Amino acid sequence: MNPTRFDFPAATLTALADALHPDPFYAALTPDASADPATWRDSLRAYFGYALVEARVYGKVELIADQDGGAALWLLPQAPGVAETLQQTKNAALEKILAPRGFENYRAIIAAMALRTERVAPPNAWYLSILGIAPPLQNQSLGAKLVAVTLAQADAQHAPCYLETFNPRTLSFYERAGFRIVARHAEKITRADYWIMTRAAR
Numbered sequence: 001m002n003p004t005r006f007d008f009p010a011a012t013l014t015a016l017a018d019a020l021h022p023d024p025f026y027a028a029l030t031p032d033a034s035a036d037p038a039t040w041r042d043s044l045r046a047y048f049g050y051a052l053v054e055a056r057v058y059g060k061v062e063l064i065a066d067q068d069g070g071a072a073l074w075l076l077p078q079a080p081g082v083a084e085t086l087q088q089t090k091n092a093a094l095e096k097i098l099a100p101r102g103f104e105n106y107r108a109i110i111a112a113m114a115l116r117t118e119r120v121a122p123p124n125a126w127y128l129s130i131l132g133i134a135p136p137l138q139n140q141s142l143g144a145k146l147v148a149v150t151l152a153q154a155d156a157q158h159a160p161c162y163l164e165t166f167n168p169r170t171l172s173f174y175e176r177a178g179f180r181i182v183a184r185h186a187e188k189i190t191r192a193d194y195w196i197m198t199r200a201a202r
Helices: 009-022 024-029 037-058 082-097 100-120 144-156 170-174
Strands: 060-064 072-077 126-134 161-165 182-188 192-199
Touching: 009 037, 009 072, 009 126, 024 037, 024 082, 024 100, 037 060, 037 072, 037 082, 037 126, 060 126, 060 144, 072 144, 082 100, 100 161, 100 182, 100 192, 126 144, 144 170, 161 170, 170 182, 170 192
Parallel strands: 126 161
Antiparallel strands: 060 072, 072 126, 161 192, 182 192
């Protein structure tokens, strides 16, 4: 992937970083955040920059119009072998973006979560990878509007969907969008629970 192919607003990267850095998963990617806040913000901005390009090429991206205040990133099912290649490419990129301990945490968390998710998520499911809204814009139904756009497209193609979340406060939000909890696991690196949620094809 060529990150220069798409021009995402810098404000969107900042919005995602500010919205998601307290999340246990993203906190594990920036374990030295308390020492230098600017460092974790830069690392997460670069992480989300890569994720946005990845989702634009291999999935779907929805941005908050005119506000650059957040985004919803989806990854769609790929042909056999493509997902593995994408993960290898992503690992190579993130090894340069994240500090060594953050990258080690990323690989360990992703590997463990993938094994659990493949047991409960349909192989043809659309994956809501990232959803983040800038803190000043939260509680205005913007996240629901972003998610609804791609859910409507998934419904039109009779595609199931799934997601993972470490934030228990988001469970009711996703349930209102039609997702249901199918598993809850304790994650070793973050020492936090996370939930796998699926949404049946319509």
